[in-house]
Amino acid sequence: MTKQERVDFVINTLNQLYPSIPIPLDHKDPYTLLIAVLLSAQCTDVRVNQITPLLFAKADNPFDMIKLSIEEIREIIRPCGLSPMKSKGIYGLSHILIDQHDGQVPQTYEALEALPAVGHKTAAVVMSQAFGFPAFPVDTHIHRLMYRWNLTNGKNVVQTEKDAKRLFPEQIWNDLHLQMIWYGREYSPARGWDLEKDIITRTIGRASVLKAHPQYLK
Incomplete structure (x- = not known):
């Protein structure tokens, strides 16, 4: 061939x-997708889909997420692995979304990859699945x-x-x-x-x- x-x-x-x-990671909007993809690093999608409902029941938007402490986030997401880094990333990016993007997930690679714990692959997933950009x-x-x-x-x-x-x-x-x-x-x-x-x-x-x-x- x-x-x-x-x-x-x-x-x-x-x-x-x-x-x-089917979409592998359960989510309802760009923010919950961003968090789910972040959690999926070195973790199975099945496990992520078990944990995100627990996290999103407390905070499914950046404004509620920053009301939690990093330690509270870490305790919830611990089964996903790398919880120290991921909890700091979730808390930090939620603050940045509020401070710099009016609480909305940005629609550019540059802005997404500037967020804590968000690499190119995570940004590409969000760009394609949340916003429909070819990626x-x-x-x-x-x-x-x-x-x-x-x-x-x-x-x-x-x-x-x-x-x-x-x-x-x-x-x-x-x-x-x-x-x-x-x-x-x-x-x-x-x-x-x-x-x-x-x-x-x-x-x-x-x-x-x-x-x-x-x-x-x-």
């Missing part, structure tokens, strides 16, 4: 598997799949994002990155990987992946 044929196969297969695409957030699943499918060199997530944006049409980025996340979880996980189940890698990436990196079978 040519690279374009591989790209087309990925798009067509994912559309067949995921004609409707291709690269998480561990997408980084792994792009490499297994021979669509990037696997050097780092920055390169993977550049390659994804170069290869896939901009108008499908927002749906495609979610489809890839679900596919990575269900068909091509990091652990317990079954190549016979992983139809995309088996079809377009298996030979070269295994030749170059047989450790992927471990």
